[in-house]
Amino acid sequence: MVLNIDECIEHVIKTELLDEAVVVAICAKVKELLVDESNVIQLAAPVTVVGDVHGQFYDLIEIFRIAGQCPDTNYLFLGDYVDRGYFSVETITLLCLMKIRYPQRVHLIRGNHESRGITQSYGFYTECVRKYGSANVWKSFTDMFDYMTLSAVIDNTVFCVHGGLSPSLVHLDQIKLIDRFREIPHEGPMADLVWSDPSPSNNDFAVSPRGAGYTFGKRVAERFLDVNNVQSILRAHQLCQNGYQQLFGGIVSTVWSAPNYCYRCGNMASVLEVSDTGSQFFNVFDAAPENAKIQENNDHYNMNGESILPDYFV
Amino acid sequence: MEAFGGGDVGGLKAPGTSNTTLRKDMQVREFEHRGWKVTSKNAPILSSGEIEKLESELGFPVPEMIFGNNELVLEHSSGLRIAFNCCDALRKVDSTGTSGLLKVAYADDWARTRQDTDTEIAKPYDWTYTPEYRGTWTIPSSMQFEEDGEDAIPVDKLMKPDPILFFDELDLFEDELGDNGTAVLNVKIRIMQERLLVLCRFHLRVDDVLFRIKDVRIFVEFNDNGKTVLIKDYILREAPYKDVVRRIDPIIEDLGAKLRDVNWVSSCMKIVAHEVEKLVIG
Numbered sequence: 001m002v003l004n005i006d007e008c009i010e011h012v013i014k015t016e017l018l019d020e021a022v023v024v025a026i027c028a029k030v031k032e033l034l035v036d037e038s039n040v041i042q043l044a045a046p047v048t049v050v051g052d053v054h055g056q057f058y059d060l061i062e063i064f065r066i067a068g069q070c071p072d073t074n075y076l077f078l079g080d081y082v083d084r085g086y087f088s089v090e091t092i093t094l095l096c097l098m099k100i101r102y103p104q105r106v107h108l109i110r111g112n113h114e115s116r117g118i119t120q121s122y123g124f125y126t127e128c129v130r131k132y133g134s135a136n137v138w139k140s141f142t143d144m145f146d147y148m149t150l151s152a153v154i155d156n157t158v159f160c161v162h163g164g165l166s167p168s169l170v171h172l173d174q175i176k177l178i179d180r181f182r183e184i185p186h187e188g189p190m191a192d193l194v195w196s197d198p199s200p201s202n203n204d205f206a207v208s209p210r211g212a213g214y215t216f217g218k219r220v221a222e223r224f225l226d227v228n229n230v231q232s233i234l235r236a237h238q239l240c241q242n243g244y245q246q247l248f249g250g251i252v253s254t255v256w257s258a259p260n261y262c263y264r265c266g267n268m269a270s271v272l273e274v275s276d277t278g279s280q281f282f283n284v285f286d287a288a289p290e291n292a293k294i295q296e297n298n299d300h301y302n303m304n305g306e307s308i309l310p311d312y313f314v
Numbered sequence: 315m316e317a318f319g320g321g322d323v324g325g326l327k328a329p330g331t332s333n334t335t336l337r338k339d340m341q342v343r344e345f346e347h348r349g350w351k352v353t354s355k356n357a358p359i360l361s362s363g364e365i366e367k368l369e370s371e372l373g374f375p376v377p378e379m380i381f382g383n384n385e386l387v388l389e390h391s392s393g394l395r396i397a398f399n400c401c402d403a404l405r406k407v408d409s410t411g412t413s414g415l416l417k418v419a420y421a422d423d424w425a426r427t428r429q430d431t432d433t434e435i436a437k438p439y440d441w442t443y444t445p446e447y448r449g450t451w452t453i454p455s456s457m458q459f460e461e462d463g464e465d466a467i468p469v470d471k472l473m474k475p476d477p478i479l480f481f482d483e484l485d486l487f488e489d490e491l492g493d494n495g496t497a498v499l500n501v502k503i504r505i506m507q508e509r510l511l512v513l514c515r516f517h518l519r520v521d522d523v524l525f526r527i528k529d530v531r532i533f534v535e536f537n538d539n540g541k542t543v544l545i546k547d548y549i550l551r552e553a554p555y556k557d558v559v560r561r562i563d564p565i566i567e568d569l570g571a572k573l574r575d576v577n578w579v580s581s582c583m584k585i586v587a588h589e590v591e592k593l594v595i596g
Contacts (some may be wrong), residue, residue, distance in 0.1 A: 167428075
């Protein structure tokens with residue numbers, strides 16, 4: 001199938017659904033681009049880094065308005081494109097189209113939600129079936145997720161990942177050796193990269209009381225920077241009311257890009273702009289005005305699209 | 315941008331502020347009816363500074379979506395006060411892990427495959443955030459709860475389509491348990507001419523492990539033979555995960571959507587504990 005990418009982008013921006021066959025072809029094309037990427041992609045500034053978007057399509061469009069259109073601005077997305085918001089299909093479709101259109105200017109790394117298991121629990125699967133009448137596009141998207149890379153380094157200075165560090169990965173070269181072309185496993189270094197969180201309560205790694213998963217402390221972060229000769233760690237994965245948070249004296253930062261998360265958290269969002277001189281600026285933004293109509297609907301329909309008013313709960 | 319807060323001047327929006335109007339600042343709604351004053355506060359999630367302060371008090375990390383400034387308050391002219399808020403609920407979560415902690419389904423596999431055997435375990439706490447919380451009560455000394463096995467909440471009266479004079483629903487906290495399920499605490503209220511109902515629900519899903527729902531209901535009949543009568547009803551339901559999933563046909567049904575339908579899940583679960591108490595308010 002010959003894809004007219006610019007035409008597809010025009011449709012998606014108007015939240016018009018593309019045909020199923022077109023989506024399948026888009027996913028196939030993106031896979032071809034992703035398969036050649038290293039597990040640690042090397043990027044040059046200037047680049048704008050985006051954290052979790054979670055299907056909040058109007059806020060993604062707002063990011064391009066605020067931080068610049070592609071290809072004028074280079075983008076690195078840190079994962080969690082789908083689930084929770086109402087427009088996961090539109091969000092991931094647009095990002096795939098941008099990747100195809102500007103493969104060297106748009107980079108997509110994998111978050112914990114780019115997974116078959118997680119998307120069945122948190123909304124993307126349901127949305128695909130509702131919008132397309134079958135799970136075919138969900139299958140195409142989730143197969144494509146298996147090709148997404150795991151991390152990036154900007155100007156040999158900023159290490160970027162969705163979640164955080166792993167006790168099995170001391171050196172960047174160890175990340176490069178991971179066989180990433182698979183569903184995200186529950187355990188092991190690939191899981192740690194998309195799941196682990198920084199924690200000020202421990203200096204080293206600590207095992208979660210859940211019985212799986214790590215948090216990492218300041219000493220671990222300092223050692224990682226030292227061994228790999230980079231200056232800071234940039235990650236997403238955790239909601240912050242101000243849109244970003246800096247920890248451990250600024251060597252670890254969280255960037256969060258879904259304002260008013262789930263259309264009800266009332267939080268700000270940000271993107272991190274890394275300039276060619278190496279300076280960093282968190283560009284903070286609020287929910288896009290187009291969300292107003294969703295909020296109106298939100299009072300009337302639940303996540304499964306069922307009417308919930310009047311609420312004669314018992 | 316804050317300097318322009320509000321942004322509406324004579325119906326005209328100040329330039330550049332249109333997108334600030336969506337952000338929820340604290341919204342306070344008040345409603346008075348039959349000797350009761352109900353206040354609902356709906357605010358954004360806590361800031362990192364507020365979270366730090368709360369975590370140092372609680373001694374464990376707070377849920378990822380933390381509506382620490384949300385609160386539902388019911389005040390009666392007698393001095394009776396009932397509040398539902400996030401921070402008081404979290405104070406009733408086991409912060410030491412002494413109650414016996416659940417583990418995620420794949421914890422054993424996870425432990426077996428890791429190579430860093432000397433890594434410390436973070437301080438235990440109930441990571442499911444199950445609160446032993448039935449509201450924050452201030453009861454005048456003249457009143458006393460009575461155990462009440464007889465008078466359950468009269469569901470038939472609540473099934474009547476009486477006009478709802480006031481309705482609100484507040485999120486208190488929510489956490490995805492590191493993608494192992496979900497833990498949600500919320501509270502809602504509806505006030506009709508003759509009665510009101512509050513439901514504070516904690517609902518927990520730990521994937522491949524269990525479901526748990528804790529419902530605290532407050533029912534008030536404003537004129538029950540000349541008296542105002544309040545019923546507090548607590549129900550704990552639990553079910554193994556597989557027992558609920560077994561009722562879903564994954565070929566024709568969307569498993570995820572079905573498991574997010576808390577009312578449906580609740581109907582599949584056994585009642586583990588049920589306590590009813592009555593308070594006569596003059």
